[in-house]
Amino acid sequence: MKKLINEADNVVADALAGLTAAHPGLRVFPDRGFVMRADAPVAGKVGLVSGGGSGHEPLHVGFVGAGMLDAACPGEVFTSPVPDQILAATAAVHAGAGVVHIVKNYTGDVLNFEMAADLASDERIRVESVLVDDDVAVQDSLYTAGRRGTGATVVVEKVAGAAAAAGAALDEVVAIGRRANARSRSYGIALTACTTPSAGAPTFSLGPDEVEFGIGIHGEPGRARGALAPAADLVGHALDAVLADLDPGGDPVLVLVNGMGATPLIELYVAMGAAASQLAGRGVNMVRSLVGNYVTSLDMSGFSLTVTVLDDELARLWDAPVATAALTWGEAGRWP
Amino acid sequence: MKKLINEADNVVADALAGLTAAHPGLRVFPDRGFVMRADAPVAGKVGLVSGGGSGHEPLHVGFVGAGMLDAACPGEVFTSPVPDQILAATAAVHAGAGVVHIVKNYTGDVLNFEMAADLASDERIRVESVLVDDDVAVQDSLYTAGRRGTGATVVVEKVAGAAAAAGAALDEVVAIGRRANARSRSYGIALTACTTPSAGAPTFSLGPDEVEFGIGIHGEPGRARGALAPAADLVGHALDAVLADLDPGGDPVLVLVNGMGATPLIELYVAMGAAASQLAGRGVNMVRSLVGNYVTSLDMSGFSLTVTVLDDELARLWDAPVATAALTWGEAGRWP
Numbered sequence: 001m002k003k004l005i006n007e008a009d010n011v012v013a014d015a016l017a018g019l020t021a022a023h024p025g026l027r028v029f030p031d032r033g034f035v036m037r038a039d040a041p042v043a044g045k046v047g048l049v050s051g052g053g054s055g056h057e058p059l060h061v062g063f064v065g066a067g068m069l070d071a072a073c074p075g076e077v078f079t080s081p082v083p084d085q086i087l088a089a090t091a092a093v094h095a096g097a098g099v100v101h102i103v104k105n106y107t108g109d110v111l112n113f114e115m116a117a118d119l120a121s122d123e124r125i126r127v128e129s130v131l132v133d134d135d136v137a138v139q140d141s142l143y144t145a146g147r148r149g150t151g152a153t154v155v156v157e158k159v160a161g162a163a164a165a166a167g168a169a170l171d172e173v174v175a176i177g178r179r180a181n182a183r184s185r186s187y188g189i190a191l192t193a194c195t196t197p198s199a200g201a202p203t204f205s206l207g208p209d210e211v212e213f214g215i216g217i218h219g220e221p222g223r224a225r226g227a228l229a230p231a232a233d234l235v236g237h238a239l240d241a242v243l244a245d246l247d248p249g250g251d252p253v254l255v256l257v258n259g260m261g262a263t264p265l266i267e268l269y270v271a272m273g274a275a276a277s278q279l280a281g282r283g284v285n286m287v288r289s290l291v292g293n294y295v296t297s298l299d300m301s302g303f304s305l306t307v308t309v310l311d312d313e314l315a316r317l318w319d320a321p322v323a324t325a326a327l328t329w330g331e332a333g334r335w336p
Numbered sequence: 337m338k339k340l341i342n343e344a345d346n347v348v349a350d351a352l353a354g355l356t357a358a359h360p361g362l363r364v365f366p367d368r369g370f371v372m373r374a375d376a377p378v379a380g381k382v383g384l385v386s387g388g389g390s391g392h393e394p395l396h397v398g399f400v401g402a403g404m405l406d407a408a409c410p411g412e413v414f415t416s417p418v419p420d421q422i423l424a425a426t427a428a429v430h431a432g433a434g435v436v437h438i439v440k441n442y443t444g445d446v447l448n449f450e451m452a453a454d455l456a457s458d459e460r461i462r463v464e465s466v467l468v469d470d471d472v473a474v475q476d477s478l479y480t481a482g483r484r485g486t487g488a489t490v491v492v493e494k495v496a497g498a499a500a501a502a503g504a505a506l507d508e509v510v511a512i513g514r515r516a517n518a519r520s521r522s523y524g525i526a527l528t529a530c531t532t533p534s535a536g537a538p539t540f541s542l543g544p545d546e547v548e549f550g551i552g553i554h555g556e557p558g559r560a561r562g563a564l565a566p567a568a569d570l571v572g573h574a575l576d577a578v579l580a581d582l583d584p585g586g587d588p589v590l591v592l593v594n595g596m597g598a599t600p601l602i603e604l605y606v607a608m609g610a611a612a613s614q615l616a617g618r619g620v621n622m623v624r625s626l627v628g629n630y631v632t633s634l635d636m637s638g639f640s641l642t643v644t645v646l647d648d649e650l651a652r653l654w655d656a657p658v659a660t661a662a663l664t665w666g667e668a669g670r671w672p
Contacts, residue, residue, distance in 0.1 A: 002527045002544065004603040004639060006566040011606060014567070018593075018605035021612030022625040057601040191338045208338065230342040231350070257354075262598040264635050265393040267340035269354035270347060276357030289358040291661075293629070298600050299637075303340060321666055325627075330657055330666015 001200040003299075008197035012054045012076055019061055023325055026064060033085030035061045036071040040093045046164040046173045047071070047093035050102040050157060051086060052109050053078040055196070055298045056217055059153060062326030068161035069102075069324070077196050077298070078218045080108030086116030090125060098126035098170035102157055102177060104149030105133035128170060130177035132156050134186045134306065136245045137214025137223050148216050151258045151306035152184035154294045155318070158327065162320035180314060187241040188304030189234050190215035190222070190260060194297045213237065215304075217260075217297045231267070235274040238305040243282065248309045254288040254318060255279065256306040261296035263303055268292065271303050288318055294326065337536040339635070344533035348390045348412055355397055359661050362400060369421030371397045372407040376429045382500040382509045383407070383429035386438040386493060387422060388445050389414040391532070391634045392553055395489060398662030404497035405438075405660070413532050413634070414554045416444030422452030426461060434462040434506035438493055438513060440485030441469035464506060466513035468492050470522045470642065472581045473550025473559050484552050487594045487642035488520035490630045491654070494663065498656035516650055523577040524640030525570050526551035526558070526596060530633045549573065551640075553596075553633045567603070571610040574641040579618065584645045590624040590654060591615065592642040597632035599639055604628065607639050624654055630662065 005011050013030055020028040027036045034051070041047065050060045051073030060072035070093035073081035090099045099120065103113045110131070117127040133144075134152035160177035168176070190212040193202035196219075203219030206212060211234065214222030229237075257272045259265070272291045279286050287310065295304070308314070321331050341347050349366055356364040363372045370387070377383060386396045387409030396408035406429035409417035426435045435456065439449045446467070453463040469480075470488035496513035504512065526548040529538035532555075539555030542548060547570065550558030565573075593608045595601070608627045615622050623646065631640070644650070657667050 002564060002637065004527065004567045004570065004599055004637075005606050006568055006610070011602065014609050015602045015605035016609075018608030018610075018612065018627065020609075021622070022593075022605070022608050022627050054602060055600075057605070062601070191340065228338060231340045232342055234340065257358075261600040262635065262637070263340055264391075264597040264632060265398070265629065266347065266351045266390060266634070269351035269358070269393070270341050271354065272358050273350050273353030273356075274342075276354065286357070291354065291358050293601065296600060298602070299598065301338065301340075301598070301635075323665070328665045329659070330664070 001195050003197060005197055011197045012074055032088045033081060034071050034073045034089035035064050036089065036092055037065050040070045041095035043095055044097055045095055046097045046168065046170050047095060047099040048102065048161055048164055049086065049089045049093060049099055051081045052104050053080060056296050058326030059295045063157050063324045065324035067165045067320060067322035068157055068327065077198065080106065080112045083112050083115040083119060086113055087119045090116060090120045090127060091123060094125045100160060100170065100173050100177065101127060101129040102160065103129055103131050104153055105131050105146055106143045106148065107145065126170060128174045130156060130160065130174055130181065132181050134181060134184045136185050136241050137187055143218065143220060150188065150217055151186040151256050151295050151304050152181055152308065154256060155184055155254065155308050156180045158322065159314055159317040162317035176317065180308060183309040184306060185242045185246040186304050186306040187238040188215045188260065188302060189213055189238060190300055190302035192301040194219045194300035196298065215302060217295060219297060219300065231270050232274040235271050235305065236278055239275065239278055242305060242307050246307060246309065248284050251309045251311065252285045252287040254308040254310055255286050256290045256294065258295055258304045258306065259293040260300040260302040261293060262299045262301040265292065268303060275305060288315065337531050339533060341533055347533045348410055368424045369417060370407050370409045370425035371400050372425065372428055373401050376406045377431035379431055380433060381431055382433045382504065382506050383431060383435040384438065384497055384500055385422065385425045385429060385435055387417045388440050389416060392632050394662030395631045399493050399660045401660035403501045403656060403658035404493055404663065413534065416442065416448045419448050419451040419455060422449055423455045426452060426456045426463060427459060430461045436496060436506065436509050436513065437463060437465040438496065439465055439467050440489055441467050441482055442479045442484065443481065462506060464510045466492060466496065466510055466517065468517050470517060470520045472521050472577050473523055479554065479556060486524065486553055487522040487592050487631050487640045488517055488644065490592065491520055491590065491644045492516045494658065495650055495653040498653035512653065516644060520642060520644040521578045521582040522640050522642040523574040524551045524596065524638060525549055525574060526636055526638035528637040530555045530636035532634065551638060553631060555633060555636065567606050568610040571607050571641065572614055575611065575614055578641060578643050582643060582645065584620050587645045587647065588621045588623040590644040590646055591622050592626045592630065594631055594640045594642065595629040596636040596638040597629060598635045598637040601628065604639060611641060624651065
């Protein structure tokens with residue numbers, strides 16, 4: 001195992017020290033287990049809290065800031081955060097308007113966020129949850145009942161965060177988040193497995209010409225193993241899976257081509273080129289996009305493709321300004 | 337070789353197709369070999385053009401946009417752009433105020449940019465060059481006379497771009513860029529080699545417990561080979577090399593912890609944590625930072641560390657708004 005780390009047991013704590021140093025606008029509470037925007041609680045605003053196992057960076061800590069999350073709770077690598085840290089974050093960001101939990105659909109995350117919501121309710125904080133379950137690859141998995149939550153988490157956190165920043169009430173923020181999730185589907189393909197620092201060996205092995213179709217973000221098995229193929233074929237396979245489950249029906253879409261952690265940006269743009277051309281061929285109108293490493297799986301090589309069917313409100317919320325470590329754009333626009 | 341590509345010979349063209357699709361605010365001219373912000377030439381503004389071999393994404397195409405480059409000329413992988421494409425980009429962005437070429441110090445790049453500047457001068461376009469040579473690892477290399485240009489390129493392109501956006505004249509933009517370069521030093525360490533699509537095999541081989549110190553961004557040799565060590569030790573080695581050549585002398589610094597392409601963000605933050613703590617221990621005041629993949633070497637695993645000694649003007653120009661594919665922040669601030 002070749003990693004740029006100190007000790008395997010300290011990776012999350014050491015990374016949080018780096019986050020603290022690099023982002024003076026974040027408050028990192030290593031002992032209490034969460035990262036918060038420094039100006040939280042924001043008076044009158046609905047609070048947004050997410051979290052999950054580490055190893056998916058920039059998710060979630062990289063999405064804390066104005067226009068997105070108020071706080072994130074990083075668990076150990078591929079391990080859910082515990083209820084105490086979620087409760088602490090929830091209480092810290094609560095400004096009287098309630099708190100929304102954005103939860104990826106993994107059994108541990110769901111249980112621990114539910115327990116934290118119950119505890120928060122004992123403290124008279126109203127909490128509602130938005131569950132993200134966009135991954136069409138498998139119906140149930142090692143870690144889930146139902147679909148897994150993957151790339152769409154970025155979209156849900158962005159649009160719900162923008163709604164909250166614009167002053168939406170708790171129920172509205174929840175409705176926006178759920179709508180974004182319901183209109184999103186994802187599918188991932190791995191070229192290599194990932195290696196957790198504690199295990200020190202790859203989570204599975206793939207032959208030199210093999211890929212894993214429908215991979216999850218923890219190295220859990222996908223749908224099937226197949227032969228390495230040109231990017232256009234792999235993208236076509238992912239698009240088939242996504243669009244079989246989600247019909248844009250003439251509405252415009254947002255496309256996220258997401259790297260799994262070790263795939264160079266030039267390759268992700270090759271995949272985006274293929275996705276754009278094939279979507280156009282299928283009559284799907286891509287009007288927004290994002291290319292890069294957003295929901296990763298440590299040092300896994302590969303990509304996932306997320307399609308979100310937009311409506312005017314979702315597009316507007318996506319375009320709204322955001323200032324986080326990993327996603328930042330101003331009033332003037334999102335990209336060139 | 338496992339890559340998310342179509343054909344090895346088409347990687348750059350295919351990636352440019354993806355760039356075109358993802359960024360409607362860019363104009364991509366695949367036949368003429370450059371990428372330009374769609375609103376160029378910008379009336380009255382000094383034009384900024386950079387470029388170099390592909391394989392270092394997001395450098396340079398990801399830095400085209402308001403507040404940074406007007407155009408970038410991507411060569412084939414690890415291959416300098418040719419004078420014709422640089423000339424075409426120069427002429428396209430020229431708005432009467434002259435054009436600045438930002439050139440990484442590699443023999444091919446320097447020659448081809450010089451030739452393009454001469455040709456532009458024949459067309460009565462005044463061109464000045466800013467050479468970036470920040471890498472302290474080697475004095476001369478396979479590809480250079482003198483130091484190589486690496487991570488500081490991001491800083492030079494950002495501050496020169498901000499100066500041009502603010503209306504600075506050609507000589508001022510050049511002076512800003514040269515000052516940023518003169519006040520910057522970098523050093524990189526590789527955990528693995530990279531594999532070019534055309535070669536299909538790693539550029540060198542490292543044992544399971546070996547790292548290459550002072551690596552360049554093309555897989556060219558560094559200073560020495562050594563044992564894999566904790567991140568804090570590797571960062572300390574890089575800081576020693578950088579600070580031996582650059583004395584902040586009490587001035588504040590900007591620190592870039594840059595991934596080489598295949599190193600997960602969580603590891604880069606571990607490195608940033610070590611860098612911040614060690615800089616503080618050495619009495620160096622880090623006031624700005626950037627963590628992520630900015631000047632990469634295809635699928636190489638590892639990192640480079642760049643330190644820029646700031647003055648008030650450089651800090652202000654760094655903070656100025658920017659809207660490119662890879663670096664975007666608004667008036668409200670750069671990060672949380």
